[in-house]
Amino acid sequence: MGPGLRLGLVAGEASGDLIGSLLLQSLQQRGALSGAMGIGGPRMQALGFEAWWPSERLSVFGFTDALKRLPELLWIRRRLGTRLLRERLDAFVGIDAPDFNFGLERRLRQAGVKTVHYVCPSIWAWRPERVETIRRAADHVLCLFPFEPALLQAAGIAASFVGHPLAEVIPIEPDRAAARGRLGLAEERRVLALLPGSRASEIDLIAPAVLGAAQRLQNSDPGLQLVLPCAPGMSSRLQPLIPAGLANLQVLEGQAHDALAACDVAIVASGTATLEAALFKRPMVIAYRVSPANHRRMKKLQLQPWVGLPNVLAREFLVPECLQDACTPETLAREVQAWFDHPARVATTVTRFHEIHDALRADTAQRTHDAIAQLTRR
Structure with a gap:
């Protein structure tokens, strides 16, 4: 050289x-x-x-x-x-x-x-x-x-x-037990990962719905464990949004990959994190909300029906997208519960995630x- x-x-x-x-x-x-x-x-x-x-x-x-x-x-x-x-x-x-x-x-x-x-x-x-x-x-x-x-x-x-660099960084078979050990999570209980975005505006617009969904799910399953990886500098912005009654919640400094490896299901803001969740073979619900003006502008420009990267790569709605007015605590919680209730659907989706991983390596x-x-x- x-x-x-x-x-x-x-x-x-x-x-x-x-x-x-x-x-x-x-x-x-x-x-x-x-x-x-x-x-x-x-x-x-x-x-x-x-x-x-x-x-x-x-x-x-x-x-x-x-x-x-x-x-x-x-x-x-x-x-x-x-x-x-x-x-x-x-x-x-x-x-x-x-x-x-x-x-x-x-x-x-x-x-x-x-x-x-x-x-x-x-x-x-x-x-x-x-x-x-x-x-x-x-x-x-x-x-x-x-x-x-x-x-x-x-x-x-x-x-x-x-x-895709992430396809090399993320293992084909993530070690769920090891990730739970690092985060101090019980192996026998369900874990929900919350990734409401890394930007201040994303947190303001998306995190309340994501945290509200977590509260509803935990009301139904008090043993549900929650992990919320926080982007650098965003912890102070997130903390006031956390509902007072939310228990078993860990706010992590970074550690998004540990959270995804450890979880059973994730609620993820649309973006690169959705691809990371797919590469970790974790079923997810995609959440996104922007200002009304931005939404009108984006709708005019959109060329295909999918927004989330796993769906774009699969060319179908492999995972649910709860966007804009559909990004509510009720809808997000319902879609997460659907993953918990249908293990056969989870298994089929994980197989598709393996195919996506292989294609990107x-x-x-x-x-x-x-x-x-x-x-x-x-």
């Missing part, structure tokens, strides 16, 4: 930080990295990534929040682009965060920097017009789902399927390394 690569990276939110950390780790293990800088989270920083701004600065929730923070985000992007152009990069990798990264990638590409966009935007679900934006911004797109490269290549965009580290090395001729 010769001297290692010098990369600029931007990762938005926790999922981008995870992908970025796995990328950095694989390049470091191959002796293929001499430096990496830009915007990243704690996982990336723990590997020596030089974070000029933390990932949380890019976190926005919906169109309204993005408009409010637009001046700040544009200022960060201008400053970041100028600084990256002074660094003599071999390549820039924008990890997800398309509204931020595409403009930055376009500027860097016009200046002669090779650009990679990691995580194909959901052009198959929303905003197909983004294909032209991708074409102008990225020299190559690294795709997490196997059906995506063909869509991009048909539009003249170089792309490759590199597998690849040697992600090697494929990602090869794509970047080929692009940079290194």
